[in-house]
Every structure is written in structure tokens, then in C-alpha cells.
Amino acid sequence: LAAGVTLQGSLPFPFGAAVNVNLLKNNTAYRALVIKEYNSLTPENAMKPATLHPQENTYNWDDADYLVDFARQNNKRVHGHTLVWYKSLPSWIKNYQGNTAAWENLLKTHIQTIVTHFKGKVASWDVVNEAFEDDGTLRNSIWVQKLGPDYIARCFQYAHEADPDAQLFYNDFGHEYGATKRTVILNLINNMKSRGIPINGIGMQMHTRYNMTESNWTAAITTAAQTGLKVHISELDVALNPDNNQNLTLTTALAETQAQKYLFIVKAYNAIPKAQQFGITTWNVSDADTWITGNYNRPDWPLPFDSNYNRKPAYQGILDGVK
Ligand code: G3I
Structure with missing residues (x-):
């Protein structure tokens, strides 16, 4: 790779990562890599309700403001x-x-206090995250229980009232699992659009695995683009150990396979209309800080940087995806 090549400098759309504020503050290698490679940042946890809004009348802006x-x-x-x-x-x-x-x-105050605090600084939001189950039913969340299924639309209205310039996204995972889940998500979006609810984008998380059928990725990306909204691949990672093998090690062959999968996804994304390319965000930066190893208690290497923050073959795969 030529000196000076970076993801942000090489890709025709924004390229981001989910960022851990503690690492940003305390790990100089991590911080330098984030500065160098990405032009879009999503807080991994710093803007979640439990972090930002720990008590009814208390907001904790510290980490989120630091990130901003x-x-x-x-x-x-x-x-x-x-x-x-x-x-x-x-x-x-x-x-x-x-x-x-x-x-x-409660819902309205929560949304509007946060959106107002970051008005002019945070130009886009995942307004509602993961409202559906994998079988296509609406998740029986506390919000559905207390406020009924149309709470989703009202969340978008409340956010829009607080910052009419913010781009508002519905974010979920599993568009690539099959038609069932992506269809209910698209129905939700089309329903909101037809009612004039302010929604600008669809976030597809894409926590995926190296052995996913490639046409499922294409189907997810092209169907999302058919909404006409901005499309954000919002939490991309490509797991190499989906079967939780405790003894697996990262071979060159596996790393090369992963590179081909990153290439495929980036290429499919680059084929949607430019005006709809909000960008691609990976969920975390390196294999040292991936959520997957802790969440599933297994070795895995899902990201384009290894545990020493060095570029893996997947990095080149991403670049090759736009050639
Ligand atoms: O900070 C506390 C620590 O003080 C405490 O000792 C420890 C004990 O459990 O918990 C720590 O908090 C954890 C936090 O991550 C920070 O590490 C939470 O338990 C843990 O639940 C939380 O996990 C996050 C998860 O979302 C739930 O919010 C992951 O880091 C984060 O990567 C993950 O991200 C989600 C996206 O938001 C939505 N899509 C899926 C994605 C992956 O699950």
C-alpha cells in the first residue's frame, strides 16, 4: 500500500467506526488510528439511554461531549x-x-432533550433501534407495552421537532438473513413515508459472518436502496468464528476469505445510487476492541484491523471494493 493511503481518503463515501470513548481517551494508538482512517464516528455506547440519561432529571453528557x-x-x-x-x-x-x-x-422529553443538546453538532441519529424480532413480529419492548406500536413514528416526529435539520434513521439488523425481516422493516419505512413521518435513512447493521450466502448481502443492500432513503451500513463486521470454536486461530486463508467478503459488501454498496450512500461504519475499530469476543465468549477477528491496530487483508478488500 502506498504511504498515505487511508480509508477516508480512498473511499467515495464516508467510512466510519463505532468508537469507544475510554479507548479514545486512554489508548494513543487507537486514537491515532481513528484520526487517520475514518471520517465518520458513531459512539459505541456513549449516546445510549443508560449512559446519557441515568436518572429522570439527570443527563450525563461527559463521554458523548468528549466524542463530539x-x-x-x-x-x-x-x-x-x-x-x-x-x-x-x-x-x-x-x-x-x-x-x-x-x-x-417521558419518551418525548428523553428524545428532545438529547437531540436539542447536540443540535448543530450531531447531524444524524439512529432514532429507533431494533424494533423487530427476527421472525418479523414487532418486538414486545417496554415502548410497545406502554405506548403501542405507533410509538416508532412518534419518536421520529419528536426528534424532527427538536432538530429539523437532523437526518433521522431507523436502524436494525438481519436484513441479510432473508426476506421476512427486511420486508417488515421496509413496510415500516414505506408506511412512515406515506404518512409524511420525517424519516431520512435506513441503517442496516450488517453484523455478518464470512460464510453468509453472498446474494443475501446484495438483496439486503438493493432492497434498502429501493426505499429511496439514505442507506447506512451502520455496524459492519464479518465474524470468522460463528460456530464458537474455542480453539480456532486466525489463518492466512481465513483472513484472505474475510477480505473477499468485505470486498463483496463494499462493492454491492458502491453500486447503489451515490445520493443514497450515507456511508459504511464498522462496529468497533480492531479485533482487540470488537464487541463479539466478549459478547459470545469466543475468539474472533471480525474487523479490518488486528489486535495491534495493523491493517489486515480485509483493509485491502475494502479498498478493492470501490475499484
Ligand atoms: O461499563 C460497564 C462496566 O462498568 C461494568 O462493570 C460491566 C459489567 O457488565 O458492564 C459495562 O457495560 C457494558 C458496556 O457494553 C460497556 O462495555 C454493558 O454491560 C454491555 O451490555 C455493553 O454492551 C454493548 C451493547 O451494545 C449493549 O449496549 C456493547 O459494548 C456494544 O458494542 C453493543 O452495540 C450494539 C449496538 O448498540 C446495537 N446493535 C448491536 C450492537 C452489538 O451488540
Whole structure:
């Protein structure tokens, strides 16, 4: 690779990573890599409800503001993640006692306080995350239980009221699993569009694995583009150990296979209309900070940088995807 080649400098759309604020503060190699390679940042956890809104009348902006300041100083876009989710709920919300109107007010206040705080600094948001189950049914989240299925549309309206310039995304995973899940997501989006609900983008997480049928990726990406909205591959990683083999090691062959898979996904994404390319974000930076090893308690190497922050074959695969 020629000296000076970077992801952000080589790709025709924004390329980002989910960033861990503790590492950004304390790990100089990580920080330098983030500055060098990416032009878009998503906070891995710093803008989630449990982090930002720990008590009903207390907001903790520290890590999120740090990330936003870092991004401003280094010319990076910040994509906000996530205003409303069934996970990462602070206990005061889980235990909240109130009638429907009180819950509605809680939801609205939560969204609008956060969006207002970052107005002019965070230009896009995952408004609602993971509202559906893999079988296509609506997840029976606390929000559905308290406010009914149309809470989703109202979340977008509340966010839009607070910052009419923000780009608002519906974010979920599993578009590539098969037609069932992506169809319910597309139906939701088309329904909201037809009602004039302010939605600008679809986030496809793409936590995927090296042995996924490639046509499933193409189907996910092209169908998402058919909404006419901005398309964000929002949490990309390509797992190499989906069967949880505790003794697996990373071979050259496996790393090369992974590179081909990154190449395929980037190429499919690059084929959608330019105006819809919001960008690709990987979920975490390196194999040292991936969520996968901790979450599934297994060795894995899903990212384009290894545990020493060196480029893997997947890095070249990403670059080759736009050739
Ligand atoms: O910070 C605390 C620590 O103080 C405590 O000792 C420890 C004990 O459990 O927990 C730590 O918090 C953990 C946090 O990550 C920071 O490491 C939480 O338990 C853990 O649940 C949390 O996991 C995050 C997960 O979302 C849930 O919010 C992962 O880091 C994050 O990568 C993951 O990201 C999600 C996206 O938001 C949505 N799509 C899927 C993706 C992967 O699961």
C-alpha cells in the first residue's frame, strides 16, 4: 500500500467506526488510528439511554461531549446512536410508574432533550433501534407495552421537532438473513413515508459472518436502496468464528476469505445510487476492541484491523471494493 493511503481518503463515501470513548481517551494508538482512517464516528455506547440519561432529571453528557469535541477538532462526522431502544435502558425507565400520558411525556422529553443538546453538532441519529424480532413480529419492548406500536413514528416526529435539520434513521439488523425481516422493516419505512413521518435513512447493521450466502448481502443492500432513503451500513463486521470454536486461530486463508467478503459488501454498496450512500461504519475499530469476543465468549477477528491496530487483508478488500 502506498504511504498515505487511508480509508477516508480512498473511499467515495464516508467510512466510519463505532468508537469507544475510554479507548479514545486512554489508548494513543487507537486514537491515532481513528484520526487517520475514518471520517465518520458513531459512539459505541456513549449516546445510549443508560449512559446519557441515568436518572429522570439527570443527563450525563461527559463521554458523548468528549466524542463530539474530538470529532469537531478532527473534522469527523458524528452519527448519533441511539435515542430509543429496548436495551440499554436505565433502571429508572425500566421501573417507571405512570399512565400512558406520562410515558409519552417521558419518551418525548428523553428524545428532545438529547437531540436539542447536540443540535448543530450531531447531524444524524439512529432514532429507533431494533424494533423487530427476527421472525418479523414487532418486538414486545417496554415502548410497545406502554405506548403501542405507533410509538416508532412518534419518536421520529419528536426528534424532527427538536432538530429539523437532523437526518433521522431507523436502524436494525438481519436484513441479510432473508426476506421476512427486511420486508417488515421496509413496510415500516414505506408506511412512515406515506404518512409524511420525517424519516431520512435506513441503517442496516450488517453484523455478518464470512460464510453468509453472498446474494443475501446484495438483496439486503438493493432492497434498502429501493426505499429511496439514505442507506447506512451502520455496524459492519464479518465474524470468522460463528460456530464458537474455542480453539480456532486466525489463518492466512481465513483472513484472505474475510477480505473477499468485505470486498463483496463494499462493492454491492458502491453500486447503489451515490445520493443514497450515507456511508459504511464498522462496529468497533480492531479485533482487540470488537464487541463479539466478549459478547459470545469466543475468539474472533471480525474487523479490518488486528489486535495491534495493523491493517489486515480485509483493509485491502475494502479498498478493492470501490475499484
Ligand atoms: O461499563 C460497564 C462496566 O462498568 C461494568 O462493570 C460491566 C459489567 O457488565 O458492564 C459495562 O457495560 C457494558 C458496556 O457494553 C460497556 O462495555 C454493558 O454491560 C454491555 O451490555 C455493553 O454492551 C454493548 C451493547 O451494545 C449493549 O449496549 C456493547 O459494548 C456494544 O458494542 C453493543 O452495540 C450494539 C449496538 O448498540 C446495537 N446493535 C448491536 C450492537 C452489538 O451488540
